Amino acid sequence: MPSLSRRFAVLPALASALLLASCAAQAPAEDGFAKQAAQKLLPGQESPRISGSTGVLAQAAPDVPAVVAPAGPLRLHPRPEVDCDQAKCVALTFDDGPGRHTERLLDHLAAADTPATFYLLGQNAQKYPQTLRRMVVEGHQLGSHTHDHKALTSLSSSQITHEIDTAAAIIKDLSGIYPNTVRPPYGAHNTQVDALIDAPLVLWDVDTLDWKHRDPAKVASIAMKEVRDGSIILMHDIHESTVKAVPELVRQLKRQGYTPVTVDELFDGQDFNSSTAYTSRNQIR
Numbered sequence: 001m002p003s004l005s006r007r008f009a010v011l012p013a014l015a016s017a018l019l020l021a022s023c024a025a026q027a028p029a030e031d032g033f034a035k036q037a038a039q040k041l042l043p044g045q046e047s048p049r050i051s052g053s054t055g056v057l058a059q060a061a062p063d064v065p066a067v068v069a070p071a072g073p074l075r076l077h078p079r080p081e082v083d084c085d086q087a088k089c090v091a092l093t094f095d096d097g098p099g100r101h102t103e104r105l106l107d108h109l110a111a112a113d114t115p116a117t118f119y120l121l122g123q124n125a126q127k128y129p130q131t132l133r134r135m136v137v138e139g140h141q142l143g144s145h146t147h148d149h150k151a152l153t154s155l156s157s158s159q160i161t162h163e164i165d166t167a168a169a170i171i172k173d174l175s176g177i178y179p180n181t182v183r184p185p186y187g188a189h190n191t192q193v194d195a196l197i198d199a200p201l202v203l204w205d206v207d208t209l210d211w212k213h214r215d216p217a218k219v220a221s222i223a224m225k226e227v228r229d230g231s232i233i234l235m236h237d238i239h240e241s242t243v244k245a246v247p248e249l250v251r252q253l254k255r256q257g258y259t260p261v262t263v264d265e266l267f268d269g270q271d272f273n274s275s276t277a278y279t280s281r282n283q284i285r
């Protein structure tokens, strides 16, 4: 099985290139986006060497000058560093997209200067490549929700691997970002699934049931009732009602002292291991 972790080494380099691209130039529409950005923005840069535990050796494609990535989680959109040991952090997560309402959601999140993590389906990512790029440029985290949303517990080992690898390759090709966490559809996982996923499995501890009631007020009220320090809130950006709920939900969270962060930020400084399922900053399942 291809290793997710092996590919992580190139991820920060591509992300940095994307950040620079967002500041300096419009993103080219065709694939090879990060590659072109790196070439445009870092002319003549030599292949870097990074030492110690604070960086990675970033090696992009052979004809692309690699770039040095900062240590720590990706923060493409400049926001103050958040220490979730001190702050009351919460991760907003959105599954099953992108969809036709996702751009509106990105507008809401940008207006509130609030990051989120998107658990994307490979098959939907293919339909909205520009939306993926916008997510990256605006500082959101991209995760994998498999290619076409089958319950992984019902599949063979090779089928599970196919679901994970296909989605990851599509997301990486379209956005330049390799999805470094996986959310299994329906939260369905077992020891076989866990062993085959070479990334942390990110579940949730707050289920808004947004897919069921389709009521913006309920999305916010359920989330606010159940949220705790370190929570991961589950929502779905394919529903218009959920997108409508987000501005008020973010207002209420901030009013109660919560700091919305990405999943990577939520687990920064914590054990966050491959083949392990997490329901919040403090809970493994």
Ligand SMILES: [Zn+2]
Residues within 6 Å of the ligand: 095, 096, 145, 149, 185, 186
């Ligand atoms: Zn789903």
